[in-house]
Amino acid sequence: MSLIDKTIRGIAWSTAGKIFAQVFGFVLSIVLARLLVPEDYGLWGMIVVIVNFITLFGELGFGAALIQRKEIDERHLSSVFWLNVVVGVVLAALLALSAPAIAEFYEQPLLVDLTRIVALNFLVAPLNMVQRAIFNREMWFKQLAVVDSVKVVIAGCVAVGMALTGWGVWSLVGQSVTITVVSAIALWFASDWRPSFTFDRHALGDLLGFSANLFGFKTINYWARQVDDVLIGKVMGASALGVYTLAYSTMMVPLKEVTHVLSGVMFPALSKIQDDPARVKGIYLRAISMIALITFPMMLLLWASADVFILTVYGEKWAGAISILEIYCFVGLYQSIGTSVGWLYKSQGRTDLMFKYGLVASILIIVSILIGVYIGTVEAVAISYAIMTGGVLIYPQFMIPGKLVGMRFREVIGAVASIFGCAALAAAAIWGLGTQLPETWPAWAQFVTQAVSGILLYLGIIHTLKIAAYVELRDFIREQLAKKRGKTDDIDRGDADKDEGAQ
Incomplete structure (x- = not known):
C-alpha cells in the first residue's frame, strides 16, 4: 500500500475512532456534569495537574522517537519497554508518597487518598507504550481506533455507575484508572510484539537525542499550559x-x-x-x-x-x-x-x-x-x-x-x-x-x-x-465513494460470472 493510501486509510480510521470516542465522551461529560458539582471537577483538576505532568516522565519522548527513526530493531523496542516499566514503578511510588504534600498545598485532605489511587496508573501505563508506538509507526490505525473506542466506553460506564451511586469525585478517578487498565489489556491482545529480556543502553542512545529534546519541550510546555489551573x-x-x-x-x-x-x-x-x-x-x-x-x-x-x-x-x-x-x-x-x-x-x-x-x-x-x-x-x-x-x-x-x-x-x-x-x-x-x-x-x-x-x-x-479546501475535500469524498462503488461493481460482476459459469 502506498504512503498516500496508508495516510488516507489512517485518517479515515483515526477520524472514525475519534469521532466515536469524542461523541461518546461529550455525552458522558454532559451526564457527569449533571450528576456532579463544580467542586468535584475542581478537586479532580487539582490532581490532574500533577498526574499529567508525571505522565510525561513515563514516556520520556521515546514513543515518538521510535516512530520518527528510519530504522529500529528489537534492541530499541525492548530497551524502551523495560526502561518505561522501571520509570513507571518509581513514578507511582513518588506520587503516592507526595500525596500528603499535594493535599496540604491545596488544603484539601481528600486529595491524599484520591492521589494514591490515581498513582496506580503509572504501574500499568508503561506496559503498552511500545505497542502503541509500533501501531503508529506502521500506520495501523484501525486497531488503535478499536482499542480507543473500547476503553472509552468501558471507562464511561464505570464513571456513570459510580456517579449514580453517590461516589462524587471518585467517579472521575475510576474513569481514569479504568481507561489505563483497559488500554493496556486491549493493546497486548491486539499486538503480536512481546518484549525480550534485552536492555541495550546503546540502543537507547540512538533515540536519546530526539527523545530528550522532545521530553524537555513537553515538560516546559505542560507547565505553561497548566500553571493557570494550579494558581x-x-x-x-x-x-x-x-x-x-x-x-x-x-x-x-x-x-x-x-x-x-x-x-x-x-x-x-x-x-x-x-x-x-x-x-x-x-x-x-x-x-x-x-x-x-x-x-x-x-x-x-x-x-x-x-x-x-x-x-x-x-x-x-x-x-x-x-x-x-x-x-x-x-x-x-x-x-x-x-x-x-x-x-x-x-x-x-x-x-x-x-x-x-x-x-x-x-x-x-x-x-x-x-x-x-x-x-x-x-x-x-x-x-x-x-x-x-x-x-x-x-x-x-x-x-x-x-x-x-x-x-x-x-x-x-x-x-x-x-x-x-x-x-x-x-x-x-x-x-x-x-x-x-x-x-x-x-x-x-x-x-x-x-x-x-x-x-x-x-x-x-x-x-x-467555492472555497479551495471545501472543493478539495468534496471532490476527494466523491472520488473515494466512486472507487468504493467501482469495487462493489467488480465484485458483483465477478459473482455474476461465477453464477453464469456454474450454469
Missing part, C-alpha cells in the same frame, strides 16, 4: 477552578476531534518523506486548511451561542463558565492549527529547536497567567492567556518551524484566510439572530435554532464561494 485552584478555590476547567475543556474539543486525530497520522506520514521538505510543506499547508475548514466554524459559532450552549448542555449551575468560554473560543481558533507545527519539528528531527522555542514561549505564557491571577478573576486569566498566545506568539510559532521546510507566514495565512472570513460571517449572522429570538424561548430552543442556522449558512457560503 486558580490555590488562590480562587475548587469552585472557580471547576468552571474554568469546564470552559477550557470545551474549547479543547475541536483540537481533540480534528487536530489530534490528524497528528497521529501526519507525524508518521511526514516522517516517511522527511528528506523532501518541499513535499512536507505542501502537505502541511493542505492539512491545516482542512483543519481550519472544520475548527474555525466550530469555534466561532460556539462563541456566538456560548450562553445558550452552556445553559442547555450543562445547566444553570455552570453559568459562570460562559464568559470564560467566549474568550477561549478565540484561543481555540488559532490553537487548532497552531499545535500542528509539532509535525514539522518532529518529522524533520529538530526537537532541539522545538525545545528552545518552547522554553521562551512558556516563560511568556506563565508571565501572562501570573498577570491574570494578580488581577484576581478567572476571566482575567483567560484574557491574558489569549493575548499572549494569539497576539505575541502566533508569528514565531509558525515561522520558526516553517524555515525547516521553506514555509513563510503569509503562506499559512493564505491557507486559512478565506475560511476564517466565511466562518466569521456565519458567526456574526447567528449572533445577530440570537439577539432577535424571543426571550421566552427556553435556552435549548435558542441554541438549536442558532446552531442549525449557523451550520447551514456556513456550508452555503463555502459552497457558493
Whole structure:
C-alpha cells in the first residue's frame, strides 16, 4: 500500500475512532456534569495537574522517537519497554508518597487518598507504550481506533455507575484508572510484539537525542499550559477552578476531534518523506486548511451561542463558565492549527529547536497567567492567556518551524484566510439572530435554532464561494465513494460470472 493510501486509510480510521470516542465522551461529560458539582471537577483538576505532568516522565519522548527513526530493531523496542516499566514503578511510588504534600498545598485532605489511587496508573501505563508506538509507526490505525473506542466506553460506564451511586469525585478517578487498565489489556491482545529480556543502553542512545529534546519541550510546555489551573485552584478555590476547567475543556474539543486525530497520522506520514521538505510543506499547508475548514466554524459559532450552549448542555449551575468560554473560543481558533507545527519539528528531527522555542514561549505564557491571577478573576486569566498566545506568539510559532521546510507566514495565512472570513460571517449572522429570538424561548430552543442556522449558512457560503479546501475535500469524498462503488461493481460482476459459469 502506498504512503498516500496508508495516510488516507489512517485518517479515515483515526477520524472514525475519534469521532466515536469524542461523541461518546461529550455525552458522558454532559451526564457527569449533571450528576456532579463544580467542586468535584475542581478537586479532580487539582490532581490532574500533577498526574499529567508525571505522565510525561513515563514516556520520556521515546514513543515518538521510535516512530520518527528510519530504522529500529528489537534492541530499541525492548530497551524502551523495560526502561518505561522501571520509570513507571518509581513514578507511582513518588506520587503516592507526595500525596500528603499535594493535599496540604491545596488544603484539601481528600486529595491524599484520591492521589494514591490515581498513582496506580503509572504501574500499568508503561506496559503498552511500545505497542502503541509500533501501531503508529506502521500506520495501523484501525486497531488503535478499536482499542480507543473500547476503553472509552468501558471507562464511561464505570464513571456513570459510580456517579449514580453517590461516589462524587471518585467517579472521575475510576474513569481514569479504568481507561489505563483497559488500554493496556486491549493493546497486548491486539499486538503480536512481546518484549525480550534485552536492555541495550546503546540502543537507547540512538533515540536519546530526539527523545530528550522532545521530553524537555513537553515538560516546559505542560507547565505553561497548566500553571493557570494550579494558581486558580490555590488562590480562587475548587469552585472557580471547576468552571474554568469546564470552559477550557470545551474549547479543547475541536483540537481533540480534528487536530489530534490528524497528528497521529501526519507525524508518521511526514516522517516517511522527511528528506523532501518541499513535499512536507505542501502537505502541511493542505492539512491545516482542512483543519481550519472544520475548527474555525466550530469555534466561532460556539462563541456566538456560548450562553445558550452552556445553559442547555450543562445547566444553570455552570453559568459562570460562559464568559470564560467566549474568550477561549478565540484561543481555540488559532490553537487548532497552531499545535500542528509539532509535525514539522518532529518529522524533520529538530526537537532541539522545538525545545528552545518552547522554553521562551512558556516563560511568556506563565508571565501572562501570573498577570491574570494578580488581577484576581478567572476571566482575567483567560484574557491574558489569549493575548499572549494569539497576539505575541502566533508569528514565531509558525515561522520558526516553517524555515525547516521553506514555509513563510503569509503562506499559512493564505491557507486559512478565506475560511476564517466565511466562518466569521456565519458567526456574526447567528449572533445577530440570537439577539432577535424571543426571550421566552427556553435556552435549548435558542441554541438549536442558532446552531442549525449557523451550520447551514456556513456550508452555503463555502459552497457558493467555492472555497479551495471545501472543493478539495468534496471532490476527494466523491472520488473515494466512486472507487468504493467501482469495487462493489467488480465484485458483483465477478459473482455474476461465477453464477453464469456454474450454469
